[in-house]
Amino acid sequence: xxxxxxxxxxxxxxxxxxxxxxxxxxxxxxxxxxxxxxxxxxxxxxxxxxxxxxxxxxxxxxxxxxxxxxxxxxxxxxxxxxxxxxxxxxxxxxxxxxxxxxxxxxxxxxxxxxxxxxxxxxxxxxxxxxxxxxxxxxxxxxxxx
Amino acid sequence: xxxxxxxxxxxxxxxxxxxxxxxxxxxxxxxxxxxxxxxxxxxxxxxxxxxxxxxxxxxxxxxxxxxxxxxxxxxxxxxxxxxxxxxxxxxxxxxxxxxxxxxxxxxxxxxxxxxxxxxxxxxxxxxxxxxxxxxxxxxxxxxxxxxxxxxxxxxxxxxxxxxxxxx
Numbered sequence: 001x002x003x004x005x006x007x008x009x010x011x012x013x014x015x016x017x018x019x020x021x022x023x024x025x026x027x028x029x030x031x032x033x034x035x036x037x038x039x040x041x042x043x044x045x046x047x048x049x050x051x052x053x054x055x056x057x058x059x060x061x062x063x064x065x066x067x068x069x070x071x072x073x074x075x076x077x078x079x080x081x082x083x084x085x086x087x088x089x090x091x092x093x094x095x096x097x098x099x100x101x102x103x104x105x106x107x108x109x110x111x112x113x114x115x116x117x118x119x120x121x122x123x124x125x126x127x128x129x130x131x132x133x134x135x136x137x138x139x140x141x142x143x144x145x
Numbered sequence: 146x147x148x149x150x151x152x153x154x155x156x157x158x159x160x161x162x163x164x165x166x167x168x169x170x171x172x173x174x175x176x177x178x179x180x181x182x183x184x185x186x187x188x189x190x191x192x193x194x195x196x197x198x199x200x201x202x203x204x205x206x207x208x209x210x211x212x213x214x215x216x217x218x219x220x221x222x223x224x225x226x227x228x229x230x231x232x233x234x235x236x237x238x239x240x241x242x243x244x245x246x247x248x249x250x251x252x253x254x255x256x257x258x259x260x261x262x263x264x265x266x267x268x269x270x271x272x273x274x275x276x277x278x279x280x281x282x283x284x285x286x287x288x289x290x291x292x293x294x295x296x297x298x299x300x301x302x303x304x305x306x307x308x309x310x311x312x
Contacts (some may be wrong), residue, residue, distance in 0.1 A: 002166055019284055022146055023254070024169040048182065107164075131259075131275050137164060139286040140278050 002030045004105040005070075006096050012071045012111035012143065017111065019141040020074065027080040033070050034085075034099060035063045036092040063087040070112055094128035106136060111141040146174045149252035151181070151243045157215045157258025157288070162255065164288045166224035176230045177250065178217050180210045181242035199245070210234045240276035248283055256286045269285075 003025060007013040025031065037059055041052040075083060088095040100108060112127040125133040127140050150165070165176070185199060214232040222230050235242060247255050249274040259274040274287045 022171065026167065026169065112256045112260060127278065128275065131272075131278055135289060138288065141284045142282065 001026070001028070001109070002032065003103045004032045004034060004096070004100060004103070004108045006034050006036070006092070006108065006110045007070055008035070008111070010066060010069075013066065013113055015111040015141050015143045016109055017070065017073055019074060019111075019139070021077055022097075025078065025081065027078070030082040030084065031078075032075065032084045032086060032090060032099070032103065032105065033067045033074070035067055035097065036088045036090065036095045037063050038039065038090070038092065040089050051118060059082075060087060067077050092126045093133070096126070096130060097133055107137040107139065109141060111137045146171055146254070147250055147252045147256045148174060148176050149243070149247050149250060150176055150178045151239075151255060151257040152178055152213065152217050153180070153239075153258060153273075155213065155216070156176045157290070158213065160290050161256050162217070162220050162224050164286070170225060170228060172227070174225075174228050176221060176225065177242070177246075177252070178214060178221060178230065178232045180214055180232075181245055181246075182210055182233050182234065182236045183239060183240045184236050184249055195227045207234070207271045213279065218305065240280070242296045243273070243277050244280050246310055247283055248261075252283050254284045254286065255281055256288065257265075259289055 005016055005020075007016060026041070028049065037077065040056045041049070046053050064085075064087055067087065071083050071085055074081070086099070088099065094109075098104070108130065110127055110130065112125070127138075130138055131140075148165075148170075150161055152161065154173070182203075185202060211234065214234060218232050222229055233244075233246070243255065243257065246252070255277060257274055257277065259272070274285075278285045278287065
């Protein structure tokens with residue numbers, strides 16, 4: 001069984017880990033921790049604004065460190081699970097969907113931001129998008145904070 | 146931990162039970178299986194149907210729900226033999242029924258199936274799972290049956306029908 005855990009930030013990641021502690025997975029599970037970086041400067045933008053290269057690298061490092069922390073925390077309670085990490089770049093809904101299809105994921109776990117209707121309209125609603133298009137089982141973890 | 150299992154029919158019920166059996170559950174976990182019978186709104190506001198017919202429809206729905214719950218309880222108890230499993234059937238609009246049942250218990254997790262309707266079908270029939278997902282106060286798991294399994298199930302139903310017709 002393959003489980004994808006999509007993490008957007010530290011707080012959401014902690015909520016997902018808390019959920020995974022309460023419904024532990026079996027040892028033979030392959031778990032993929034994924035973070036999607038929404039915007040990175042392209043080549044032209046980097047040439048025009050040299051400072052953007054550093055910004056992009058910092059953003060990528062930040063995402064990798066977040067996944068490292070999550071994977072480390074998860075390994076404490078599930079030492080025998082096969083843990084994989086991947087930072088992706090693009091639109092979160094589309095990238096998660098593509099990853100699920102590529103890796104034949106059986107279950108996706110996400111912790112969405114608690115947004116009101118106005119905020120959903122402007123910022124989008126990834127969980128609703130996943131709900132509509134994902135071919136696999138989806139768990140929406142409600143944040144405790 | 147309190148887990149509310151919302152079941153609509155046999156096919157998705159078994160998929161949900163399969164999902165539950167693939168996870169481990171803490172010792173104190175309780176499972177409540179519910180089936181929500183949709184009320185016949187047309188009949189109650191307009192006397193389009195004769196009351197005897199409505200009564201029969203209600204009786205049939207209750208009978209189906211009772212046998213479905215007994216079957217689901219048996220299967221789930223097999224999957225999680227050390228946990229307390231109980232059932233409940235009530236009449237309500239499904240999305241409100243599930244959300245209210247989760248609030249009242251109160252459930253920590255709702256597990257339910259989804260038909261994965263798209264386009265016109267979704268517009269017409271709605272999506273209970275989507276409504277529950279956005280309104281529930283607790284975590285929600287929506288179990289999908291992979292398309293390959295759906296095709297194989299559909300094929301096996303067709304084969305069964307052909308066999309029955311041949312007999």
